[in-house]
Amino acid sequence: MTDRLKKKLAQLASKEVGKVTFSELLSRHNSWKVGGRADLFIEPENTQQIARILHFVHENEIPLVVIGQGSNLLFDDVGVRGVVLKIGQQLAAIRIVGNTIVAGGGAWVPQLARRSMQAGLSGLEHCIGIPGTVGGLVIMNGGSQRKGIGDNIVNVTIVDKTGVIQLLTQEECDFSYRHSALQGSGCIVVGVELNCPAGEIKQIRREMLADLQIRRHKFPRKLPNCGSVFLSTTEMHATVGPPGKVIEDAGLKGLRIGQAEISQQHANFIVNLGGASSADILTLIAQIRQVIQENIGFNLGCEVRYVSPQGVIKPAHL
Ligand SMILES: Cc1cc2nc3c(=O)[nH]c(=O)nc-3n(C[C@H](O)[C@H](O)[C@H](O)COP(=O)(O)OP(=O)(O)OC[C@H]3O[C@@H](n4cnc5c(N)ncnc54)[C@H](O)[C@@H]3O)c2cc1C
Structure with missing residues (x-):
């Protein structure tokens, strides 16, 4: 860390911004359990504090990474030279009125x-097994069964990268498959309004239990992982199947680099056998892509995002 950065981070930490920790281990904050230390780790308590932090880091050109549960992120072993901001329990209120x-x-x-199920509202059944936060889900337009949270969104409240609070409509977010216009904009999602049609509680519960059962059966649960590593594309799905099948068909299940292994249970998952490094995982991703490209000519793209030490977040294959 440079002297200038050290001074600026100390300045930021002395402001009213929430809980601050210097040199926090990032492997404690993602589901792969990988990553070095963040120079400054902040858990803000409200939107005003977030706006204050964003204004400060923007003015002072300090690298900033925002995270939720870290269930879709691969941190580097070197960590992050700047600020990591965790949006969690302090901003977790849920209020339901009618269909809203x-x-x-x-x-x-x-x-x-x-x-939503308890309130007799349907539309979010596909989200029951996703181990992330609403902010992370909205940015990724995450979901399952080829649905996305964006389908039910009315508006999203963000703090933009300069620290200004804004309300964006569903159209402005421009949701498409696992994508939103918010990605890469440097904004932070602080809240969301959803509209969900009324449904029958029993039926909604049945669908959610079925989804959870499939996940329990198909996905590795005991070893740290980040969910599906590669994205499914319509063309690939229609011709050769989803990434898990394609990787399994190529005989790669169980391939291991260091302490990272292609799950024996589901080939679109990479599990951490204990102490895997970010380099182990990135090398394994590169090898899978190379084999699939050579075998069947498809370029697998990553759903999982890599966080560089400079705080740049990109799909892990880039
Ligand atoms: C076992 C398992 C199963 C999974 N199943 C699914 C699935 O079925 N469908 C699916 O879509 N995903 C799935 N995932 C991936 C992941 O859970 C989702 O993408 C989730 O929505 C990410 O939320 P998060 O809070 O963990 O975000 P993080 O991983 O912390 O962050 C992901 C991205 O969102 C950004 N971000 C996070 N919070 C905010 C915020 N408040 N404002 C702005 N940006 C933010 C980060 O900067 C990053 O770019 C799975 C993961 C695991 C481990």
């Missing part, structure tokens, strides 16, 4: 899905 659900950016997605 208002949730904080830090709300836990399975909890959001459960609350």
